[in-house]
Amino acid sequence: MTQPLGPVMLDLEGPKLTAAEKRLLLEPEVGGVILFARNVEDGYQVRQLCSDIRRVRADLLLAVDQEGGRVQRIKKGLTRLPAMARIGESYVANHVDGLALAKDAGWLLGMEMAACGLDLSFAPVLDVESGISSVIGDRSFSGDPQQVAQLGSAFIQGLHDAGMAAVGKHFPGHGGVAADSHVALPIDDRPLEVIKQHDLVPFVHLASQLEGVMPAHVIYSAFDSRPAGFSPSWLGMLRESLGFKGCVFSDDLSMAGAHEAGNPQDRARAALAAGCDMLLVCNDRIAALEVMEACKGVETKRPAKLRYSRARPDLDALTALGRWRRTHAKLEALAGK
Numbered sequence: 279m280t281q282p283l284g285p286v287m288l289d290l291e292g293p294k295l296t297a298a299e300k301r302l303l304l305e306p307e308v309g310g311v312i313l314f315a316r317n318v319e320d321g322y323q324v325r326q327l328c329s330d331i332r333r334v335r336a337d338l339l340l341a342v343d344q345e346g347g348r349v350q351r352i353k354k355g356l357t358r359l360p361a362m363a364r365i366g367e368s369y370v371a372n373h374v375d376g377l378a379l380a381k382d383a384g385w386l387l388g389m390e391m392a393a394c395g396l397d398l399s400f401a402p403v404l405d406v407e408s409g410i411s412s413v414i415g416d417r418s419f420s421g422d423p424q425q426v427a428q429l430g431s432a433f434i435q436g437l438h439d440a441g442m443a444a445v446g447k448h449f450p451g452h453g454g455v456a457a458d459s460h461v462a463l464p465i466d467d468r469p470l471e472v473i474k475q476h477d478l479v480p481f482v483h484l485a486s487q488l489e490g491v492m493p494a495h496v497i498y499s500a501f502d503s504r505p506a507g508f509s510p511s512w513l514g515m516l517r518e519s520l521g522f523k524g525c526v527f528s529d530d531l532s533m534a535g536a537h538e539a540g541n542p543q544d545r546a547r548a549a550l551a552a553g554c555d556m557l558l559v560c561n562d563r564i565a566a567l568e569v570m571e572a573c574k575g576v577e578t579k580r581p582a583k584l585r586y587s588r589a590r591p592d593l594d595a596l597t598a599l600g601r602w603r604r605t606h607a608k609l610e611a612l613a614g615k
Contacts, residue, residue, distance in 0.1 A: 281337060282577035283309030285550065286570050287527070289560040290317050295330050303334045307570040309556060309581055310339035313351060313396070320354035321394050321593050328395025339556075339581050344391060344399040346383075346613070347416055355593070356390050357605075359383070360612035362403060362429075363416035368612070369429055370420075380419075380429045382605040384436025384444075389602065392442060393593040397586045400492060400527070402433045404446040404480040405453040413458040423479035430480050434487045441588035445490030445527065449516060450506060451477025452494040463497065463505065470500045485520035489584050492527045493554075504552075508545075513553035525580035528554045531569060532562040543572035555580045 287310035290299055302308065311331055318324055328340050342351050347361025365383060369376025384402070391399050405411070406426050407418035419429040434444040454477055455464035466473070481491070493507040493516075506512040507528050516522045528549045531542065540548070542565040549557055555578045559566040596602045 280579045280582045282579045283337065283339065283556075283582050284570075285309055285554075285556050285573050285576050285578050285581075286546075286566065287312055287339070287341065287556050287558045288566050289314055290327075293317055293319050293323055293327060295327070295334070300334050303331065303338065305570060307573045307576070308335075308338070309578070310341060312558060312560060313340070313342045314560070315351045318352050318354075321352055321356050321390070324352055324394040324396070325593065332395075337582070337585075339398070339585060340396045341398050341400060342391065342396055343401075344387060345401045345403055345417060346387075346609075349417060352390075352394060356394075357386060358610050358613040359387065360609055360615070361416035362419045362433075363407070364612040364615060366418075366420040366425060366429060369425060377428065377432045379605075379608060380432035381436040381439070382601065383609060384433035385439045386436070386602060386605045386609065388437040388440025388442035389591050389596060389599075390593075392440060392586050392588070393591045393596060395590070398443045398445060398490070398584055400445045400447060400490075401437075402430050402444065402446060403448075404430050404484065405448055405451050406477050406480065408453045410456045411453050412456065414453045418453055423476055427480040427483040430484055431487060434484065441586060443489035443524075443584040443586075444487065445492060445525075445584075446481065446484060446488045447492035448494035448496070448506075448529065449481050449491050450494070450498065450512060451481075452496055453477060455496055463495065465497045465499055467499045470498070473498060473500070481516070482520055485516070485522040488522065489524045490527055491516060491522060491524065492529055495529050504548075507554060508548045508552050510552045517553065525555045525578075525584055526553055527581075528557045530558045530560045532560055532565050542566075542568035545569070546572040550576065 284307040346359030407421040457464035546569040
């Protein structure tokens with residue numbers, strides 16, 4: 279039986295656990311830890327940090343943003359991953375080869391993250407590039423919704439080959455707004471039908487393949503006045519119309535795009551009420567403590583199902599795998615372009 283977890287995912291100060299963090303991780307409201315570049319020296323150090331975290335709490339869900347391109351927290355000792363747009367370009371040049379590369383990229387990412395001791399990376403990005411979003415840009419596979427869906431599906435299959443869960447983001451699509459929700463609250467005022475026929479397409483196709491989804495801190499004014507991560511309407515659509523049964527992760531509740539929902543406790547309550555299962559609170563320890571206070575007594579089973587459950591590959595043994603060597607060479611070459 280899956281044991282429930284607290285709904286709060288926290289960050290850490292540096293590459294080693296502090297005594298205060300060890301105490302904090304024992305709090306029942308904490309269900310996970312997300313690593314950032316400041317927590318990383320190389321893959322071996324990350325593996326040790328994850329081991330140290332698990333000695334404190336073996337049940338915590340350990341995550342990272344390791345997409346490739348601009349968003350790659352663990353660099354030293356691992357494959358340099360290209361932006362997903364480079365894989366999209368390979369697909370345009372040759373559909374069969376592009377899909378195979380997307381699948382292999384998902385597999386390599388999953389194997390490397392598992393070898394580092396992590397449970398998941400918040401990937402793939404399923405936003406459709408529109409040419410106006412600076413925060414998405416080449417993180418997207420393509421500006422064509424069908425291509426994003428096809429490449430996203432192949433990438434997810436690769437993650438699953440490696441035994442790792444897939445978390446699609448940023449539902450229902452962050453690619454249609456210029457503002458960055460890290461520093462502002464973007465408003466997408468396009469008609470709902472346009473969003474359905476464009477940005478939502480990858481999520482509609484892939485909802486049944488994903489174990490996790492992260493909604494966007496974006497207001498889609500034609501459908502709801504609240505950002506998607508605080509919207510029972512959007513998350514209701516995800517569950518009911520799209521049939522998604524996995525874990526909904528809030529995007530970071532400390533981001534400017536989340537402040538519309540009020541103070542940290544208000545944000546936490548609004549996200550939970552909307553249907554989020556796990557709340558990320560990063561780069562603001564005071565806010566994280568307030569969110570934990572608002573989540574007292576709250577438990578959730580869905581995040582625990584995303585733990586990596588296979589025997590973990592060894593970092594040093596990956597190079598012995600022919601699939602790793604071939605994929606590593608292709609991805610490094612694309613990343614260097």
